[in-house]
Amino acid sequence: MTNGKIARLRDILRTQLWPLPALAVVVSVVLGGALPALDAVVDRQLPEGLAVLLFGGGPEAARSVLQAIAGSLITVTSLTFSLTVVTLQLASSQFSPRLLRTFTSDRFVHATLALFMATFAFALAVLRSVRTETSGSPSFVPELSITIAYVLAIASIMGLVLFLAHLTREIRVETMMRRVTVETRNSMDRVFPPDRPAATAEPTVGAGSIRIRCSHSGFLTVVDKKALLHAAIEAGAVIRVDRTPGSSLIEGTPFATAWPLAPGATLDSDASGQLREMVNSAVETDVERTNVQDMGFGFRQLADVAARALSPGTNDPTTAVHVLGHLSALLCRLVGRSPGHELLRDDAGNVRAVLSQPSFADLLDLSIGQARLYGVSDPAVAERLVCLLQEVSYCDSKDHYRNEIHEQLERLREAIGAGSYLRAEQSRLLKLADDAGYWVHH
Numbered sequence: 001m002t003n004g005k006i007a008r009l010r011d012i013l014r015t016q017l018w019p020l021p022a023l024a025v026v027v028s029v030v031l032g033g034a035l036p037a038l039d040a041v042v043d044r045q046l047p048e049g050l051a052v053l054l055f056g057g058g059p060e061a062a063r064s065v066l067q068a069i070a071g072s073l074i075t076v077t078s079l080t081f082s083l084t085v086v087t088l089q090l091a092s093s094q095f096s097p098r099l100l101r102t103f104t105s106d107r108f109v110h111a112t113l114a115l116f117m118a119t120f121a122f123a124l125a126v127l128r129s130v131r132t133e134t135s136g137s138p139s140f141v142p143e144l145s146i147t148i149a150y151v152l153a154i155a156s157i158m159g160l161v162l163f164l165a166h167l168t169r170e171i172r173v174e175t176m177m178r179r180v181t182v183e184t185r186n187s188m189d190r191v192f193p194p195d196r197p198a199a200t201a202e203p204t205v206g207a208g209s210i211r212i213r214c215s216h217s218g219f220l221t222v223v224d225k226k227a228l229l230h231a232a233i234e235a236g237a238v239i240r241v242d243r244t245p246g247s248s249l250i251e252g253t254p255f256a257t258a259w260p261l262a263p264g265a266t267l268d269s270d271a272s273g274q275l276r277e278m279v280n281s282a283v284e285t286d287v288e289r290t291n292v293q294d295m296g297f298g299f300r301q302l303a304d305v306a307a308r309a310l311s312p313g314t315n316d317p318t319t320a321v322h323v324l325g326h327l328s329a330l331l332c333r334l335v336g337r338s339p340g341h342e343l344l345r346d347d348a349g350n351v352r353a354v355l356s357q358p359s360f361a362d363l364l365d366l367s368i369g370q371a372r373l374y375g376v377s378d379p380a381v382a383e384r385l386v387c388l389l390q391e392v393s394y395c396d397s398k399d400h401y402r403n404e405i406h407e408q409l410e411r412l413r414e415a416i417g418a419g420s421y422l423r424a425e426q427s428r429l430l431k432l433a434d435d436a437g438y439w440v441h442h
Contacts, residue, residue: 011292015105017084017113024114025121032125032145039129039142055146059132062141066127069153073120076160080116083164084109087171094314095173096304098289098297102179106170112163119152173319177302181326184298185333187291191357192337199340202354203238208266209259212239212276214249218285221245222292223355229344231278232352235271236261239279240354246294249285261350295339296358299366302327310374310381317378320371324381327367328388332395334360361404364392368408376415379425383432385412390436409437 013019055062084103091099103109126145133139169175220243232239237258249255256279260267267275289297302323309319339360344353358366368385375381389409396405413433416426 011290015101015290017104017110020110021113021117024118028118028121029125032122032128035145035148036126036129036140036142039144040140042144053147054143055141055150056143057141059130059139059141062130062146063127065146066123066130066149069149070120070123070127073116073123073153073156076156077113077116077120080112080160080163083167087167090171091176094308095176096301096308098301098304099176099180101288101290102176102183102301103170108163108166112159112166115152115159116156119149119156122152123149173305174322177305177323177326180298180301181330183291184302184330187293187295187298188330188333188337191293191295192334192339194337196338196342198338200343202240202341202343203351205240205257206238206259206263209257210267210272210275211254212256212258212279214251214253214255214285215276215280216285217249217251218287219289219294220247220249220255220283221286221290221294222284224282224284225344225353225355227282228279228353228355229346231275231282232258232261232344233346234278235267235275236265237267237275238352238354239275241283241356244294244296244356244358245292246289246296246300249283255283261352296363296366299327299330299363302330303366303370307370307374310371310378317375317381320375320378320381321384324368324371324384324388328391331364331367331388331392334363335392335396335401339363360401361407364401364404364408368412372412372415376412377419379421379429382412382416382419382429386429386432386436393436406437409433413437 055065057065088100088103091103126142126149129140129142129145131137131140223241223245228239228241235258238261239256239258241256243249243255247255258267258272258275258279289300291297306320306323306327308314309316309323339358341357342355343351344355346352368388371381372385376385386409389405389412392401393405396402413430416429416433419426421429
């Protein structure tokens with residue numbers, strides 16, 4: 001399994017609610033069948049000091065305790081799941097639907113549901129082993145197993161209290177922005193690591209090029225680099241993936257281009273058909289965007305929160321200002337990297353594949369475009385946008401992106417000039433923009 005597929009599998013397991021609780025149920029059922037057998041072996045052989053701590057009731061009492069634990073835990077689990085769903089609905093409607101992955105990947109929620117389901121399953125499994133005395137067999141009470149079930153029930157009560165405290169913290173917009181920022185920083189380290197070489201000019205499309213159509217619709221989530229490079233070498237071609245991760249691919253539409261490596265050569269029909277299949281198998285699509293290779297997804301999440309905060313129905317410019325602070329931190333980190341397309345080479349050093357990735361200009365426009373459109377009428381938002389460009393200019397010590405920052409600053413200055421401000425307020429904002437422009441050019 002390649003690194004891209006491993007990363008994709010990890011992301012699927014991380015963002016699903018069911019894997020950890022399902023594993024906990026399986027383990028609990030196994031232990032619930034094995035521990036009573038251990039109880040039968042060590043019965044009456046435990047030290048007196050330890051035996052005092054174990055359950056000391058009869059079969060009827062044991063059944064009552066286990067039934068109470070199982071009944072209460074399934075109710076608590078339903079309550080926990082309901083609260084989680086309400087939180088997801090709140091995040092979707094008030095902030096952004098794209099923040100749902102942030103909640104479903106919460107490990108604390110996974111662990112809490114796993115604890116509740118494990119306690120419920122363990123109590124049911126142990127309940128099967130409790131026997132009353134009959135003419136054919138003596139009574140049996142798995143004291144050790146019932147004691148463990150009791151401890152799990154107490155732990156579940158504490159887990160419920162901690163879960164409620166955790167939930168109230170998670171629904172705060174500051175917590176969500178921090179989590180999205182951390183995930184985006186991790187994506188940046190994967191896609192644009194510090195040692196990534198600067199993007200060089202990509203090869204031009206040669207004669208005899210063909211367009212490769214997508215065989216399935218969805219969002220482009222992962223490109224298997226090794227598989228793509230292998231496909232290019234096998235076909236004697238150069239492949240360029242024209243769409244960046246996170247783009248929407250439509251079945252039957254072209255998303256990549258291939259042309260012969262050797263000048264004057266051609267790709268015959270059989271080789272072209274095989275190449276199309278190999279390229280399509282090297283890319284994965286899904287119904288939603290992910291952070292695996294999609295560098296723009298985190299920026300889009302934060303930009304959506306800012307746009308929703310600036311909508312007339314919400315009218316919360318303070319949240320938009322805070323979001324722009326997180327975006328500024330990410331952009332300042334990005335100027336020290338080498339964003340843009342990636343070139344894959346064979347052993348001879350020839351470029352065999354070109355992977356499209358967003359440039360700094362793309363991510364900068366994604367970060368402030370909607371905030372400038374919807375929030376420039378608010379002086380606080382306009383001022384924060386100017387400060388963002390100035391902060392990014394500070395961090396761009398080698399002036400790699402001076403033109404991109406200057407272009408965005410000119411757009412912002414034009415929007416401020418056309419805004420309906422008080423004269424003094426407009427003059428102050430334009431002076432801030434001029435000061436920022438000075439730092440951009442010096």
